[in-house]
Amino acid sequence: MWITSSLDTVLTPTTIALGNFDGIHRGHLQVIKPILKEPGASQAIAATPSPENQLHQCESIGAGNLRENLESNASTEAGHTYTTVVTFNPHPREFFSGKTWKLLTPPEEKVQQLSRLGVEQLVRLPFDEKLASLSPQQFVEKILVQQLQATQVSVGQDFHFGHRRTGTSSDLQAIASTYGVDVTIVSLHTCQGERISSSLIRQFLQQGDVTQANQLLGRPYILTGVVVKGQQLGRTIGFPTANLQLPPEKFLPRQGVYGVRVYSPSLESATSSVFGVMNIGQRPTVNGTTMTVEVHLLDWSGDLYDQTLTVSLEQFLRPEQKFAS
Secondary structure, three states: EEEOOHHHHHOOEEEEEEEEOOOOOHEEEEEEEEOOOOHHHHHHHHHHHHHHHHHHOOOOHHHHHHHHHHHHHHHHOOOOEEEEEEEEEEEEHHHHHOOOEEEOOOOOHHHHHHHHHHHOEEEEOOOHHHHHHHHHHHHHHHHHHHHHHHHEEEEOOEEEOHHHHEEHHHHHHHHHHOOOEEEEOOOOEEOOOOEEEEHHHHHHHHOHHHHHHHHHHHHOOEEEEEEEEOOOOOHHHOOOEEEEEEOOOOOOOEEEEEEEEEEEEEHOOOEEEEEEEEEEOOOOOHHHOEEEEEEEEEEOOOOOOEEEEEEEEEEEEEEOOOOOO
């Protein structure tokens, strides 16, 4: 997948799914589905939620070669357009509030999810004063038509854009039609009567309700990080753990203890995964004072330092508590 933050290096023409897409949840899949060349991929990602197939999604091919390969493949297809997800960086809420906005899917994780769907290109528009000041008409004309050369755009029903979010999905459809661009407006997606949204998923995760969060996502919520050396105090009380260093922008669920599955090629098991117990918190048993994410792998031993682990949250077990040491 080609990834760019510069409109000067975008592969064109494009068919676009437009939005923030934090979480790539079931509602987002419905918005992305209309632009996919193989629409069944959106059902496949929801039907096979295991993270083990995500471990090697980033190709080692150089950026220049990747672009050449995509362009070469496109040149053999008459009327080829690049399936493109257009999102914003930073998240508009972070830009307007001035506060760091924690993400359900940090950049690398989002790339993995979109790659699995078959998206060819991710455009991360720099969200700044210049972009925020564009009127709905200017955004369509300058960004979508002139620079992205969009032939089709898909958005959610609640999509807003332009200066002070004055443009609606219906406005986008009306303006784009004057340039010959088709706009698909996707109805809001619900689950058990609840509208699926990134905000609702965050709410469930804050409550420790990973069952509900995973249902809305369509897959387990995951934490991916590198194992680093901690204080190694877990070994002294009989529970050696892997201390995970996560992307700083990753949204953490409620502090406490979780039943998890751990995925990594370095585990050398038949499925590259083992069950484990994860603690998110300050480790009160060893008088910890800083937030940590630690995983104890069940029925497994070995050296995991500097290895990347992907941990899927399966069940919230209990709040963090202090035991006699």
